[in-house]
Amino acid sequence: MVPDAGRQARRGGFAGRLVRSEYFVLLLCALYALAAYPFVPVLFSAEVAGNMIADMSPLLIVAVGQTFVLVIAGIDLSITAVIALSAVVGASIMTQAGGYLPGNGGVLPAILAMLGVGGAVGLLNGLSVTRLNMPPFLVTLATRMFFAGLAIWYTTFHTTSSSIADLPPLFTGLYDFVVLTLPIGESVLTLPLLPVLIAVIVVIGAHVTLSRTMLGRWIYAVGANRRTARVSGIPVESTIILAFTICGVCAALTGILMSSRLQTGSPILGENVLLDVIGAVVIGGTSLFGGKGKIVWTLSGVLFLVLLDTTLKLLGASLFLIFIIKGAVILAAATLDTLRNRIFVEH
């Protein structure tokens, strides 16, 4: 949170206001899209726009959860394992190939179990950080390894293949049931509305929680200075546990969307998403040191990263180049965060 943002912004003049603005990353997105357009004209087509919005939804939800944890000066590396574990647990319940509750009737219990897995892992992370006083990095690295291994082990009991397929139509239809199809010029915008709607609800809910509720104020206070927060009577431990639990549930929700999209519960689902999630949140401007961050910033960061990724995909860039460019952009964002604080706060 930036309580005196207005005063600080005024110190930096136009450039300062621009760089400190909540819309700085959105402006970067617009400039980047304009710069890329001559080389990838299809970028501005309705079809690609629809693809980008659909691609954003799962990443945005898990990034929103990560924002809660980063604001309390933590980090959650276990999100990838939560995505995978929730996917295989849910799939094992509802799969029509020998699930515990096969078919459409198993969808709701499966979704609840998936969210439960996310909440439980988040709770475990939060308890380990608060009760055992362990660093979040170490705790979530360990739980990431443990639950990623558990997801693979669990899968071996439910299929002879490497993933659990044959999921019921009610679940796989999440991406197919309500699709907006809108011809725009020569292109057609195809948008799966349910995942987008879920992402919008999560974003609005998280934004309201952080900006308008007591819990939100506690989260910022704990992230800014844990000792001061405790002296002020804020339940620091509960706040930290809740932030990790929210993050776990968000990761599980992403697991639901991804496994529905791929119509499969895979134990390696989301394995490589960590860089994108933390990168998006940091690009948005949320501080890795805690106490500062907004859902709107995360939304901008996710948009920028998806835009970058889409452009590079359309250009046929190699994986190595994509890694280099993404890594450079995330590093630049972290550096920019440090610089803009030093320049416009110190001066």
Added chain:
Amino acid sequence: MSMNRRDFTVGTLMGLAAMSGLTVAVRAEGDKTIAVLFDGLYSEFWVAGIKIIRADLEKRGFKIMEAISDKDDNKQFEQVKAAIAQKVEGIIIVQTDSNAVIPAIKAANAANVPMVHFNRPPAQSEAFSVAIQADNQKIARDAVLYSCEVAKASGKKHQAAILIGNLGDPNAIQRRDGFDEAVGQYKDVIDVVARIPTEWDADKAFAGLTNALQANPDISFLFTSSDFLIPQIQQALEAADKWAPIGDDKHVIFTGFDGFPAAYGLMKDKFMDACGVQNLFYETTLAIQAILDLKAGQKVEKLLLDPGFAITQANMEEKKGEMWGYVLWKEANPG
């Protein structure tokens, strides 16, 4: 801090210019493009595969849209959607998971873009795509049969070990079955004492083989489901004092699979007895031809088999020209 606001603004604009410059560096748009989407380049087989596909497509005048998903099925689905948006002529894909690729096939079907799976078939579904696959079981069986004959000719009984791949990969299962089919015919000569799961992981293969050699020091017959494990096998056999050429008493009768350049090197130096070879050149031709045929509206079977072959110490001179590993080995060792 010595940087002023003007410097900062200039720096930001330069950064933007650099970003747009990067897009120039990776520019790739043409009239007719084929997307080549691999899940990774984890061994020489896949590196050689993408290289041969690239060369073949360029020779035919196609532009290529390449992408690697790094074993991320969701990312690969997005890559397929991007390829469709780019109006590609067809998609050659190597997926990680045979189930998770099905929505991508459906998306390609809906956009009327032909999709061909290179060397790794998808799971059964109503979606239509064409898979190019080596006849793994037959190739493995033929290669191991030769080694079984060598074992029989030695006049001794042999304890055998097999390095098995990831059982979620149909190729790994078929290679294991080919091995079993062959040694099953020589039960009086060969006793399988170790089945080592590798999950296509070199570290697990090394640890598993080392343990097997300690538990069964008389192992003298070995089959690897992929040649990419050769360095780990050599290391483990050296540590067990069993790395010796054909003719030496300590020689372990060794059968490979894939036809890597390293496998050819070992065949030439008489450390390997036989190797099942996937005909990478033939598979590439099949894949590209399938896309062209589908685009032309012709009917193509869902599964196109590469019969492959077994290269052995007996037929090496005659067959090596068809071995992709030999071609690459020769490039690396001219003269």
